[in-house]
Amino acid sequence: MASVVLISLSVSALASPKLPVVEILGKNYYVYVIKKGDSLFGISREYGWNYDQLQQLNPKAVSPLEKGMKIYYPANDTPQPEAVVANSVDEVAQPLSHIVKRGETVYAISRMYGIPVDRIYELNPGSKDGIKEGATLLLAEESRKDPQDNAEYYTIKKGDTLYGVAKDHYTTVAAIMKMNPGVSEKNFKADDVIKLPKKGTGVKSVTRKVEEEKLTSFSTYKVEKKDTWDTIAEKTGVDKSDLIEANGGRVDKPKNKSLITIPKIETTTVEKIVVEEDPRELTNEGIAEIYDSVHGIADTNNAREFKVALLLSEPASRKDLEFTRGFLTGVDRLKRLSTKLNVVVIDGNRNSTEVLNELSDVDPDLLFLTTEKGIPAYLSEYAEVSQTPMVNTFDVKNELYTRNPYIIQLLTPSNYFNDEIAAKIKTDYDDYTLLYAGTADEGDQLASAIKDALPASKIKSVSVESLSQYPFRDDGKYLIYGYPTKKDEVAALLDAVKEAKSLSPLTEIAVIGRPSWIVYDENAMEERFHSANVLIPSRFYYDKNSTEARKFENVYKSLFDRSPAKSFPVYACVGYDASLYFIGGLANAEFDINALTSSKNGVQSDFELYRPGNWTGMLNPIVYLVRFTPYNTIEKITVK
Numbered sequence: 026m027a028s029v030v031l032i033s034l035s036v037s038a039l040a041s042p043k044l045p046v047v048e049i050l051g052k053n054y055y056v057y058v059i060k061k062g063d064s065l066f067g068i069s070r071e072y073g074w075n076y077d078q079l080q081q082l083n084p085k086a087v088s089p090l091e092k093g094m095k096i097y098y099p100a101n102d103t104p105q106p107e108a109v110v111a112n113s114v115d116e117v118a119q120p121l122s123h124i125v126k127r128g129e130t131v132y133a134i135s136r137m138y139g140i141p142v143d144r145i146y147e148l149n150p151g152s153k154d155g156i157k158e159g160a161t162l163l164l165a166e167e168s169r170k171d172p173q174d175n176a177e178y179y180t181i182k183k184g185d186t187l188y189g190v191a192k193d194h195y196t197t198v199a200a201i202m203k204m205n206p207g208v209s210e211k212n213f214k215a216d217d218v219i220k221l222p223k224k225g226t227g228v229k230s231v232t233r234k235v236e237e238e239k240l241t242s243f244s245t246y247k248v249e250k251k252d253t254w255d256t257i258a259e260k261t262g263v264d265k266s267d268l269i270e271a272n273g274g275r276v277d278k279p280k281n282k283s284l285i286t287i288p289k290i291e292t293t294t295v296e297k298i299v300v301e302e303d304p305r306e307l308t309n310e311g312i313a314e315i316y317d318s319v320h321g322i323a324d325t326n327n328a329r330e331f332k333v334a335l336l337l338s339e340p341a342s343r344k345d346l347e348f349t350r351g352f353l354t355g356v357d358r359l360k361r362l363s364t365k366l367n368v369v370v371i372d373g374n375r376n377s378t379e380v381l382n383e384l385s386d387v388d389p390d391l392l393f394l395t396t397e398k399g400i401p402a403y404l405s406e407y408a409e410v411s412q413t414p415m416v417n418t419f420d421v422k423n424e425l426y427t428r429n430p431y432i433i434q435l436l437t438p439s440n441y442f443n444d445e446i447a448a449k450i451k452t453d454y455d456d457y458t459l460l461y462a463g464t465a466d467e468g469d470q471l472a473s474a475i476k477d478a479l480p481a482s483k484i485k486s487v488s489v490e491s492l493s494q495y496p497f498r499d500d501g502k503y504l505i506y507g508y509p510t511k512k513d514e515v516a517a518l519l520d521a522v523k524e525a526k527s528l529s530p531l532t533e534i535a536v537i538g539r540p541s542w543i544v545y546d547e548n549a550m551e552e553r554f555h556s557a558n559v560l561i562p563s564r565f566y567y568d569k570n571s572t573e574a575r576k577f578e579n580v581y582k583s584l585f586d587r588s589p590a591k592s593f594p595v596y597a598c599v600g601y602d603a604s605l606y607f608i609g610g611l612a613n614a615e616f617d618i619n620a621l622t623s624s625k626n627g628v629q630s631d632f633e634l635y636r637p638g639n640w641t642g643m644l645n646p647i648v649y650l651v652r653f654t655p656y657n658t659i660e661k662i663t664v665k
Contacts, residue, residue: 042072046100049271049288050240053100056273059090074098085244095286097243121165121178123218126637127158127448128441128646136427137638138178139171140164155477158448173428176204176220176640183215188306190221198306200227202319203412205639206430207619210312220640229301234294242289243271248279261287321390321412322617330365331616333608334389336373336380336404338396344596345395347589348418351597352393354581355604364612377403384411390616391607393418405429414618416607418599421564426642433618433634434644435603436564439470445648446562447474449664450537454504455479457535460495461486462518463508471540471562472506489517493524499531506537512545519553526557535560543651544593554653561651565594565630566661573628577601598629606632618643631663 044055057068065086069076080086083096123134131152135142146153148163156162169178179190187210191198202208205219246257257279258265269276271288279285305311316322335352337345349370356368369387373380373396384392384407392408392415394400400415400423408415408431416433417423421442426434437445459479465486466472476484487495489509497503507518519536526534535558542561546554554561568574581589581597589597606624614620623633634643652660 044072045273047097047271047273049267050238050290052240054097055100057096057098059086059092059094059096061092063090064088065090065096068096072098082242084242091245091284093284094245095243095284097286119169119180120163121169121180121218123162123164125156125158125160125162128438128444129156129158129637130440131156131162133424133427133438133440133637134162134164136424137641138164139173139428158444171220174220176222179219179221181213181215181217181219185213185215186210187213187312190219191306194221195224195228196222197227197303198312199303199315199319202316203227204430206320207636207639207641209316209619210309217639230298231301232296232298235297235299236292237295239291239293240288241291244287244289245284246287248281248283248285250281252281253278257285257287263287263290317617320617320619322615330367331608331611332367332369332387332389332391334369334371334384334387334392336371336384336392336394338373338394340370340372340374343590343592344397344419347592347596348395348600350581350585351589351595351600351602352604353600354577354584354597355601356608357580357584358576358605359609359612362609362612364608366608377401380404381407389413391611392416393603395419399423400425400432405432408432416603418603426644427637429642430636430640432642434642435632436630437646437648438644441644441646442562442564442648443471443474445646445664446471446650447478449650449662450475450504451478454502454535457483457502457504457533459484460492460503460505461508462492462505462521463489463514466508469508469539472508475506475537489514489521492518492521493528495525497525497529497532497534499529502533504535504537507539507542510539510541512550515542515545516550516553519550519557519559522557523553534558537562540564546653551653555655555657557653558655559653560662561653562664563649563651565598566649566651567595567598567629568659568661571628573626577628595629598627602627602630602632623647 042055044057046053047056048054055072065080065083066076068074069079079096079098082098086094086096121138123138125134131142131145135145145162145164148166152162165178170176171178177194179194181190187198187201187208191201200222201219204222208219246261248257254265254268254276258268261268267288267290268285271286272279303311303315305314335349337349339345353368356366359366369389371380371383371387373394381403390413392413394404394415395418397419399420400417404415405425407413409429412431414431414433416435417426418435421436421439423434424438426432459475461472461476461484492505505522507515509515509518515538522534522536526532538559538561540562542559543563543566545551553559569578577598578588581587581601589595602624606621606627610621610624611618614622621634624631631647632645633647634645636643648664650662650664652662654660
């Protein structure tokens with residue numbers, strides 16, 4: 026409800042004089058024509074003008090005033106009515122909302138916007154029980170600021186431009202881009218949310234001496250017979266255009282013996298504080314240059330060295346050794362690139378000061394981090410302050426990318442992974458009955474995500490021992506989710522499925538396994554996978570018989586005189602795929618991280634980076650369903 030405003034006014038002071046107005050040097054002046062008996066004091070009383078100011082501006086207007094003479098008074102400087110405001114009207118608060126994307130959780134969204142989880146639950150009853158893709162969450166009714174950096178969230182309106190928003194909020198295009206690395210003039214579109222830096226951020230104010238014309242007073246001149254505007258200008262030393270402007274804009278020859286106004290204009294040098302604008306903000310081409318500058322994108326005509334740092338958390342570990350070898354194998358595949366590449370390996374198993382000193386010396390364009398559990402705070406800060414993209418290579422539980430725009434989450438985060446797989450199951454197996462087999466695991470978030478995605482009427486539970494005796498219908502379709510994780514228990518489950526299939530040969534049965542099952546895909550277990558028609562959700566799958574895998578292994582052996590070590594994932598493949606994607610892809614994208622396209626030929630993983638928010642880091646949402654078909658073939662199904 027609008028607040029009440031009480032104003033105490035003087036009626037005579039409110040009335041604007043019904044007098045002609047002229048504009049001189051960008052300011053408006055009332056024009057009063059003297060009548061018989063007028064006095065400056067009386068005129069000032071009649072119109073509520075300041076007598077001293079009126080006299081100062083019209084020094085030739087001395088008693089007795091000549092009839093027909095004109096006097097002037099500033100139209101913009103009329104005293105304003107006094108007002109007593111009881112309660113001002115508050116600015117209408119704009120709500121802040123977020124459209125849920127697949128895989129997002131309330132916790133991840135709360136981190137992204139710096140809004141407490143409980144507040145989101147409070148504003149969105151029911152969200153505590155789960156949120157769905159496409160739903161709109163109300164995040165704030167009043168405060169639209171991030172408490173961590175005091176930046177304001179702003180929803181782009183139709184017709185907005187980067188330059189216009191920057192000017193309206195007293196900041197710069199460059200400052201907005203730095204706070205929102207995902208923003209460019211090309212993707213600046215209505216309904217997207219950006220963060221606006223504090224007012225004044227990036228704005229440069231300078232003190233300059235400038236010449237300024239000031240109108241100090243008016244006088245009157247009686248036109249002579251041969252006078253023209255040019256001759257009067259020459260006689261009085263006043264510019265012709267100023268004379269015409271002061272006399273109502275008449276360009277025809279002034280009438281003989283008429284009274285015209287002569288403005289007295291002085292040019293003075295004054296010091297003024299002015300905002301120094303970047304002229305590039307005025308054109309799309311210039312804004313593109315600002316974008317390149319903010320993102321450190323060098324002119325392609327000026328070749329430079331591209332520096333990559335591998336920060337190894339445990340340099341002597343098999344994981345880090347294999348990752349490094351695989352990365353260098355990829356670099357060898359890229360040796361025909363015209364880009365000069367410098368790869369530096371940094372020992373991350375030291376104190377923060379030593380690591381930061383070396384990073385400062387190297388000053389990498391791209392940094393890979395191999396820690397599996399937790400990114401140290403000092404490295405997160407380094408990436409943000411230096412604006413260095415840092416790839417979180419192995420840690421799937423870290424959510425720093427939701428707040429730090431320079432962190433890249435290479436392996437799909439757990440919440441995204443579970444929701445992606447659940448959505449795929451719902452789409453491809455919506456007409457199947459889902460059987461949960463084995464002892465329920467309350468910590469199995471993937472099982473919970475799949476259960477939430479399907480109707481309760483299609484979900485049943487069964488023990489492994491009774492699975493073969495389950496009353497399968499001949500015309501039925503069944504998807505069995507296996508809870509077991511130990512190898513012998515998985516084998517028992519698959520043997521039970523094999524027996525059930527033999528007892529019900531007309532029934533369509535498939536099995537969805539736990540992601541950890543992928544490590545059992547050899548020898549007798551692989552045969553069981555095929556016979557049971559198993560699908561295994563995974564972030565990666567290394568098909569050692571593929572053409573790309575053979576190329577990789579050949580180059581790896583030639584460089585290191587050994588085969589890649591077996592692991593899950595194959596660490597050498599992680600390094601290999603990452604080097605081909607980032608180095609090769611960035612070279613093709615002129616080293617613009619936002620312009621990276623998706624990869625299609627990874628030996629173990631493919632990547633397609635995107636930002637959940639314009640101010641967040643990037644993540645890779647690609648996961649797979651690895652299907653072991655009954656025909657002894659393997660399908661690597663990409664889930665998006």
